[in-house]
Amino acid sequence: LGTVYSQSFISFIERVNMEAAGVVRINLLGGPEALPTAEQANAVRSGIVDMIYGPSSYYPGDVPETDAFVGGNVPPAELRENGGMALLNEIHQQKLNAYLLSHPEGSLGFHIYLTQLPVLDAAGLPNLDGLRVRGAQLYREFFMGLGATYVSIKVPEVYTALERGTVAGIGWPSVGLMDLSWDNFLTHRIDPHYFQGDIVILVNLDRWNAMDEIARNTLRELGLAHEQRSYAVFTDLGLEEDAEMQRRGIEVVTLSDAAAKKYRRQAYETAWARLKSRDDTHYEALRRLFYREE
Known part of the structure; x- marks a missing residue:
């Protein structure tokens, strides 16, 4: 607690x-x-x-x-x-x-945090090929779409996984990462955030x-x-932790406006596609109420 x-x-x-x-x-x-x-x-x-x-x-x-x-x-x-x-x-x-x-x-928003400088492709999007990235199930399709190998690890085990190099990054909200001391190993954060x-x-x-x-x-x-x-x-x-995180040495990699728009859209679409595949009864109504095109 x-x-x-x-x-x-x-x-x-x-x-x-x-x-x-x-x-x-x-x-x-x-x-x-x-x-x-x-x-x-x-x-x-x-x-x-x-x-x-x-x-x-x-x-x-x-x-x-x-x-x-x-x-x-x-x-x-x-x-x-x-x-x-x-x-x-x-x-x-x-x-x-x-x-x-x-x-x-x-x-809250979510970010990808890495133990190394991310490679950007020709469109300016993160290319995570070959990287094992830990995340919750809701990130799975998004991470895989960026080329990452999705890894499911319980939160109490993430510190050891980062320490041993078992994973090269994580998906996590914009607040709370330093409470878990994961910033001891993470060096870069990709902006903007994705999801809500x-x-x-x-x-x-x-x-x-x-x-x-x-x-x-x-x-x-x-x-x-x-x-x-x-x-x-x-x-x-979030603003306070952002400043403290950067003070501790985590560098922010900010995508270009065009790449950021595509990056966030790609994330959103994985969530809506997943919902539609599971139960599309309220898909149209929920999308209309919860999401606006950026």
């Missing part, structure tokens, strides 16, 4: 318990050590736990539509206005028996419906406030 992400969730819990005292109370059970990440979505579905916090990309088999988060570039505030969040909430209720309460840290943060707070739907209207409204308001607050906090944190 020592990461900047866990601390953000803890701050939400503390605010709920303070501002909604006597109406709603959240008891934190722990993180992956208490309930393995892969089991958390099923736990909230079945009511083993009432609430979870984490990336929606951890349960793509249950709700493939969560690719709209990473494949989107529309900020959370606008998704609240245009109906995007409402649609994804409805889908969560149908498929996961969960209420989508909040989409915090929505200002997909962290969510879910509530078991049966538990949600069992709450009275006052409790639901209170929690809904505090969830929205946290979504807005964390967006601003992580925007500032």
Whole structure:
């Protein structure tokens, strides 16, 4: 629970318990050590736990539509206005028996970090041929499209993999890398970022419906406030960590405008193609609400 992400969730819990005292109370059970990440979505579905916090990309088999988060570039505030969040909430209720309460840290982007200077091809895009790059499943197709060999390694094992040279790079959000000391081995970061943060707070739907209207409204308001607050906090944190990362010696390789546009488009399209192949029922609606051409 020592990461900047866990601390953000803890701050939400503390605010709920303070501002909604006597109406709603959240008891934190722990993180992956208490309930393995892969089991958390099923736990909230079945009511083993009432609430979870984490990336929606951890349960793509249950709700493939969560690719709209990473494949989107529309900020959370606008998704609240245009109906995007409402649609994804409805889908969560149908498929996961969960209420989508909040989409915090929505200002996050993702970067490729390497242990060496990346080679750029004739179009100015990164050529990662021959490089083993660690990432989450949601990066797989994007990394392979750049020529990399995609490697799946659990987060606690990444430090050793970098230390031993087992991997030559990683995909990671714009915040939190230094908390894990991976900057001891990484030397370059590719800009711009790709994808958008997909962290969510879910509530078991049966538990949600069992709450009275006052409790639901209170929690809904505090969830929205946290979504807005964390967006601003992580925007500032990203700028601070960028400066510190460069101070520590990580060089930023910034793609040309034309290459950057193609790079980001290539990333987005992998997410939308994956969603369409898994379940295209809401593909057109989600793409229209979550993504705008750049």
